[in-house]
Amino acid sequence: MSERRTPAVPLLAAAFIAGTLAGLLLGGSWWLTAVAGALLAATWAVLDTPRTRERWLLILVVLAAAVAGHARFADADARPPSPLAAAEGVHEVVGVAREDASTRGSFARVDLDVESLDGEPIEGGLRLTLRAPREPVAAGERVRFVAVLEPPPEVESFDYAEFLRRRDIHVVAAFPDRIERLGAVDRGWRGLIEGLGDWAAANIERSLPEPESSLAGGVLTGERQGFSDALTRDLRVTGTTHLVVVSGQNVALLLGTAIALLTPLLSRRRSAIAALLLLAPYLVLVGGDPPVVRAAIMAVGIAFASVAGRRTPGWVYLAYAVAAMLAHDPLLARDVAFQLSATATAGVMLVAPALRDLVLSRVPWAEEGGRAALVEVAATATGATLAVLPVQAAAFEQVSLLAIPANIVVAPLYEATVAVALIAALLGWLEPVAAVVGAIGRLIPACFLLLVRALAEVPGAELGLRAPLAAGGAYYLALAAGASMLARRNAQSDAVPALEPSARALPGRAVALVVMAGGLWLGLLVPPAATAEIAVLDVGQGLAVLIEDGDSRVLIDTGPPDGAALRALPGAAAGRGLDAIILTHGDIDHTGALGLLAEREDIGGVLASKEVLDELGIEGRVLDIGDRVYLGGRTTIEVLGPPVASGGLVAASDNDASLVLLVTVGERRILLPADIEAAGEGWLVASGQPLRADAVVVPHHGSKTSSTAAFLDAVDPAVAVVSAGEGNSYGHPAPEVLERYGDAELFRTDEHGTVTLCTDGERLWVATER
Secondary structure, three states, X not given: OOOOOOOHHHHHHHHHHHHHHHHHHHOOOHHHHHHHHHHHHHHHHHHOOOOOHHHHHHHHHHHHHHHHHHHHHXXXXXXXXXXXXXXXXXXXXXXXXXXXXXXXOOEEEEEEEEEEEOOEEOOOEEEEEEEOOOOOOOOOEEEEEEEEEEOOOOEOOEOHHHHHHOOOEEEEEEOOOXXXXXXEOOOHHHHHHHHHHHHHHHHHHHHOOOOHHHHHHHHHHOOOOOOOHHHHHHHHHOOOHHHHOOXXXXXXXXXXXXHHHHOOOOOHHHHHHHHHHHHHHHHHHHOOOHHHHHHHHHHHHHHHHHHHOOOOOHHHHHHHHHHHHHHHOHHHHHOHHHHHHHHHHHHHHHHHHHHHHHHHHHOHHHHOHHHHHHHHHHHHHHHHHHHHHHHHHHHHOEEEOOHHHHHHHHHHHHHHHHHHHHHHHHHOOOHHHHHHHHHHHOHHHHHHHHHHHHHHOOOOOEEEOOOOHHHHHHHHHHHHHHHHHHHHHHOOOOOOOOOOOOHHHHHHHHHHHHHHHHHHHHHHHOOOOOOEEEEEOOOOOOOOEEEEEOOEEEEEOOOOOOOHHHHHHHHHHOXXXXXXXXXXXXXXXXXXXXXXXXXXXXXXOEEEOHHHHHHHOOOOEEXXXXXXXXXXXXXXXXXXXXXXXXXXXXXXOHHXXXXXXXXXXXXXXXXXXXXXXXXXXXXXXXXXXXXXXXXXXXXXXXXXXXXXXXHHHHHOOOEEEEOOOOOOOOOOOOHHHHHHOOOOEEEEHHHHOOEEEEEOOOOEEEEEOO
């Protein structure tokens, strides 16, 4: 009998999933998962034999994968929301409808991709409620309106804000006085597919009356706009809501039908590959919800495995799909639809076969014909229902006691309803077909609805249930143990896992494990490349600070007129242009290279106080206290002072009229006070604004007239950077000023060259040119 070997890659995927769930449920640092994983790994290593070098390498890689899952979830969870989330109050909004507006009664609701807010570009989603117009807002239509923007309202027993955030919707607005419709946006091939979807929906409506028409549209495309409140309740109580949510069943039916139609023309393997071409347009048509994407990824893996002649268990592709989706978007772990889809599929693939084999081994007559099919349906429904129970209890605080019998009874009607819906969608434009479907075909969805309604009326069909996290964990451990025990009992003792490697593959496998282990741990312990950078450029006696986050680049001040900033920029920005230049004040050591930069670099615009723009005789956007500049989704530059437009509250000197800027990247804050002196610092402290910062660019190049004790107490920086020229005639920075910074880590451009602050929003690193 061959020695069983643990399949390495599926184990890594499972470990990554477990680490992500640990980040969701436990929170805190990834070191928690590292410690817990190390204890489990040590226990496994002690109990399992043989303890080979390859086994130790596998343990190391699996532990790293789990830690990577936790770290990635924590990183995603710490990202700040879109700047749109902070936009409360009355604003002018321009946005594009993501899909056709849904209408209920005299009201309509549409989700928009916001393009601009009060004339300024911004990204993010908004949910708009309005009085239903005669011509509903269509997908791809651009609209403009003025309304009060608010955060999503609180809904009892449902995290509505999180539900919208998962869809990149951060604010809501309702009933604008007027909405201006600016025309449709060209949506290209996506618009063509959505148009086909609208055509199919119209065919269904032509062929079937309500509520059968809404049910047919729901099982085919997941659209539930026409569902009544009573039908929604009946589906929830009977645990059959998943039948009208586009999921893996729809993908399986789509591919199965396509393969059946193509097989007479092509080989079965080629038919499977050709059928995959339908997945992309189908995802666009139904909206690409997580359950559908998960099923599509699995379908691609299974199809290619079939072509390659591999017999890999389906649960392996489930692990791959879930791990890939969580790696792309770790916050999917919070999405209830994703949780239900993944756990239900796991139940179908891991629990249901064990239950089916148990029944068939104990009840011989069940192996025949239709009775075997009934056992299969019952086992599938039971496995899925058992697997989703903790998720349902946690998300809805109630579970359906009729879910298993309801799914067993309704399953045949579901597949028949899908067939009726497909015929109506494709052929409903033909009057004879529409008439037949309306007269005869409607009986199938009508029976579906009547059966669900009858089961929902059974007393005690729904049970309120709240359980602690530990209870859910214990439940899943017990379910896994039971399924494993049944599977081993039913399996042949000499079976060899389909994923067992050959002996010749072992050296290569060991090398791969070494590379994977090193790569994963290196990725965890080394700062990630996707960081924001605040570079205090070495421009001599002056100031120029380059801020980069992703593709966004903003330069604060330009340094002296000798062009030192221009020489420093290529190393920092590789000549890629600047989205904007912000000028803090008019001194020549801060604005001198503006002309050179304008000649050599592509500059999106200049931002400064009105006084500076007038003094330099240039056009630009006026900045005042409270204004913000956004770089991507996580970095902001906020103007803390002085109150330029209200004028002269601080003007003890021209330096005190400098713009004081706070750069925020996630949880990290970097203060840029320009050339303010004691009076300006005093006003900032007295203003009550939160000045605490992780790092500060020392005001006025380290002059004796700045860096007062009260100011430093308020800022309390861990890092301080001085921008000064070597051997400058001003004596900057003054030694007594440097002493005031106490335990802060000091860097100087005259000694270290360009000083770059790197941050991922949580941690902060400093890199120097020399």
